[in-house]
Amino acid sequence: GENVEQHPSTLSVQEGDSAVIKCTYSDSASNYFPWYKQELGKRPQLIIDIRSNVGEKKDQRIAVTLNKTAKHFSLHITETQPEDSAVYFCAASPYTGGFKTIFGAGTRLFVKA
Amino acid sequence: EAGVTQFPSHSVIEKGQTVTLRCDPISGHDNLYWYRRVMGKEIKFLLHFVKESKQDESGMPNNRFLAERTGGTYSTLKVQPAELEDSGVYFCASSPTGYEQFFGPGTRLTVL
Numbered sequence: 258g259e260n261v262e263q264h265p266s267t268l269s270v271q272e273g274d275s276a277v278i279k280c281t282y283s284d285s286a287s288n289y290f291p292w293y294k295q296e297l298g299k300r301p302q303l304i305i306d307i308r309s310n311v312g313e314k315k316d317q318r319i320a321v322t323l324n325k326t327a328k329h330f331s332l333h334i335t336e337t338q339p340e341d342s343a344v345y346f347c348a349a350s351p352y353t354g355g356f357k358t359i360f361g362a363g364t365r366l367f368v369k370a
Numbered sequence: 371e372a373g374v375t376q377f378p379s380h381s382v383i384e385k386g387q388t389v390t391l392r393c394d395p396i397s398g399h400d401n402l403y404w405y406r407r408v409m410g411k412e413i414k415f416l417l418h419f420v421k422e423s424k425q426d427e428s429g430m431p432n433n434r435f436l437a438e439r440t441g442g443t444y445s446t447l448k449v450q451p452a453e454l455e456d457s458g459v460y461f462c463a464s465s466p467t468g469y470e471q472f473f474g475p476g477t478r479l480t481v482l
Binding site for chain 1: 415426429469471
């Protein structure tokens, strides 16, 4: 069945360092790849997304890369700050008249001050 | 603009009982999704409404789960009878286009 593998499950970095979270997906029909951030006690919120016709997208300190051939996409956070600490979820979705979004298991990121 | 709201925020029930969760999407959002997250695992897709129609309900675990969206506005998810493995956080999300999804705060369901 469809699934999204996400690694690592936990990531601890020093403030100012970079953090990279990697995901692979199984459904070759997937063409939309959002990333959600869930802070403690809050709801998941979209932070960046990429569509299959683009290989890379950047928004300030965060960037996402996509390799459709390898079915692999990654989130890069540069110059991490303590407020980046949260659980990050990758997801993959095929737009086939609807959006059955398949999420990864999440990465808990700790940014140490 | 008001966000997605869910009620209740927490529910603790005995095995075999019935629970109904409610989701109010952002006004004007035709797409409404239900998800469930069991502790430490992925946010699992349950189903997707477009207005009042079920677009995809392939993630519903079994026939103990029933989702409705009368009139294309709010939605309810009923679990009857509840089992221990139904425990988790149930999220609702809405979207105007199906791309960016706006999540509710979730309902934490505990089945004892």
